[in-house]
Amino acid sequence: MKKHAFRITIAMLVLSLFLSPTFSVGQIKKQVGYPEGYRQWAHVKSMVIEKGHTLYDSFGGIHHVYANKTALEAMKDNKPFPDGAVVVFDLLEAKSGGNAITEGQRKFIGVMEKNAKMFNDTAGWGYEAFKGDSKERLVKDPKNECFNCHEAQKKNDYVFSGYRK
Amino acid sequence: MKKHAFRITIAMLVLSLFLSPTFSVGQIKKQVGYPEGYRQWAHVKSMVIEKGHTLYDSFGGIHHVYANKTALEAMKDNKPFPDGAVVVFDLLEAKSGGNAITEGQRKFIGVMEKNAKMFNDTAGWGYEAFKGDSKERLVKDPKNECFNCHEAQKKNDYVFSGYRK
Numbered sequence: 312m313k314k315h316a317f318r319i320t321i322a323m324l325v326l327s328l329f330l331s332p333t334f335s336v337g338q339i340k341k342q343v344g345y346p347e348g349y350r351q352w353a354h355v356k357s358m359v360i361e362k363g364h365t366l367y368d369s370f371g372g373i374h375h376v377y378a379n380k381t382a383l384e385a386m387k388d389n390k391p392f393p394d395g396a397v398v399v400f401d402l403l404e405a406k407s408g409g410n411a412i413t414e415g416q417r418k419f420i421g422v423m424e425k426n427a428k429m430f431n432d433t434a435g436w437g438y439e440a441f442k443g444d445s446k447e448r449l450v451k452d453p454k455n456e457c458f459n460c461h462e463a464q465k466k467n468d469y470v471f472s473g474y475r476k
Numbered sequence: 477m478k479k480h481a482f483r484i485t486i487a488m489l490v491l492s493l494f495l496s497p498t499f500s501v502g503q504i505k506k507q508v509g510y511p512e513g514y515r516q517w518a519h520v521k522s523m524v525i526e527k528g529h530t531l532y533d534s535f536g537g538i539h540h541v542y543a544n545k546t547a548l549e550a551m552k553d554n555k556p557f558p559d560g561a562v563v564v565f566d567l568l569e570a571k572s573g574g575n576a577i578t579e580g581q582r583k584f585i586g587v588m589e590k591n592a593k594m595f596n597d598t599a600g601w602g603y604e605a606f607k608g609d610s611k612e613r614l615v616k617d618p619k620n621e622c623f624n625c626h627e628a629q630k631k632n633d634y635v636f637s638g639y640r641k
Contacts, residue, residue, distance in 0.1 A: 350641070351548075354519035354540065356579060363575035375519065383516075410528035412577070414521060414640060444641065475579060476515070476609065 343424045343439035345446050349399045352377040355386065356475040359405050359412060372418055373405040376472040382425075386474040396425040398470055417443050421457075423470065433458040436469055508589045508604035510611050514564045517542040520551065521640040524570050524577060537583055538570040541637040547590075551639040561590040563635055582608050586622075588635065598623040601634055 346352075355376040360366055378386055382396035392398075399422055404415030419440045427435040438457035440449040450456050461469040511517075520541040525531055543551055547561035557563075564587055569580030584605045592600040603622035605614040615621050626634040 351518045353516045354542075357522055357538065357540065358579070359524065359538075359577035361575045361577070367575070373522065373524075375522065377519075410526045410532070412524035412526070414523070417641075476582075 341429060341437070342448075343422050343437040345441060346377075346379070346397050346399050346420070346422055346424075349377050349379070349397075349401070349420070352379050352399070353383045353474075355383075355398075355472050361405075370402060371405075372402050373412065373414055374400055374402045376400055378474070383474065385468075386470075386472075389473075391468045392425045392470070394426050394428075398423045398472070400472075419443065419449060423457075423461075434462070434465075434469055436461070506594060506602070507613075508587050508602040510606060511542075511544070511562050511564050511585070511587055511589075514542050514544070514562075514566070514585070517544050517564070518548045518639075520548075520563075520637050526570075535567060536570075537567050538577065538579055539565055539567045541565055543639070548639065550633075551635075551637075554638075556633045557590045557635065559591050559593075563588045563637070565637075584608065584614060588622075588626075599627070599630075599634055601626070 355378050357373065357375045359373045360370050362371065364371070377399040379395075379397045382392055382398050385392040385396055399420055401420050402418045404418060406413045406415045419442050421440045422438070424430070424437045424439075425435055426437060430437040433453055436458070438450055438453040438461075441447060442449055458469075461471070464471055467473070520543050522538065522540045524538045525536050527536065529536070542564040544560075544562045547557055547563050550557040550561055564585055566585050567583045569583060571578045571580045584607050586605045587603070589595070589602045589604075590600055591602060595602040598618055601623070603615055603618040603626075606612060607614055623634075626636070629636055632638070
């Protein structure tokens with residue numbers, strides 16, 4: 312009887328590890344990867360968001376959008392993005408002076424990675440942001456911090472930027 | 477005697493063709509090529525030039541600089557550019573409104589192409605500009621329209637832009 316109870320305890324312990332939200336393997340799998348080399352991906356488009364804009368607090372500065380090959384092809388063909396597509400929103404400080412706006416320090420990069428199965432809670436896209444030039448993750452709640460706004464772009468497969476010629 | 481005179485005439489005719497400034501083969505060789513696919517080259521950096529800037533008349537708008545692989549490697553290593561390096565200055569209208577600056581129509585692209593032998597009059601760089609989205613050439617006098625200003629950047633092999641991380 313004792314042996315049987317011990318076995319059940321072990322089984323429950325193993326099961327609880329797999330079900331735990333802090334179980335490391337499960338968590339790593341759900342993370343968006345850092346987009347190594349994105350600065351040499353295709354440059355999709357750019358924009359400057361200035362003081363007074365409703366998005367200034369979150370996205371004020373000059374931003375450039377980059378797409379990896381998979382994302383670029385989908386953008387150009389105006390098709391849904393396949394798994395593996397990655398889009399980067401690269402936000403830098405915009406320094407005004409001398410009748411010019413120049414690029415300052417990086418504030419963060421925002422990353423969208425398509426994996427229909429892995430990120431099925433947020434329509435197949437994983438969302439993350441990395442602070443400055445670091446790999447420090449900033450997004451705690453992708454659904455509320457990212458997806459709720461991107462949802463408005465459902466007809467463009469949740470991506471705001473289209474490839475500019 | 478007649479035969480001899482005829483031969484001299486032919487020789488002079490051929491020679492004059494080669495020396496003529498309008499001789500087509502010679503001219504084509506000295507032209508900077510249109511940088512096909514440059515929009516997917518590495519994005520080096522960007523800047524907005526606004527009204528009141530001394531360069532506004534020539535370069536007002538938002539510009540992005542792109543480098544082909546050869547140029548990018550030289551930029552990153554801070555070395556002189558080898559033959560084959562191409563740098564593109566892509567100038568778009570900057571549309572201000574709603575506390576944001578967005579990209580408008582393309583004004584022109586400026587192109588620098590390195591070929592030490594071909595462009596030895598202008599320190600090894602050929603200069604050209606193409607109007608809007610077309611292949612209409614705009615530069616008549618590369619030395620006065622382009623090189624005289626780039627000469628100030630001799631220490632950077634005549635290129636203004638450095639690769640931004």
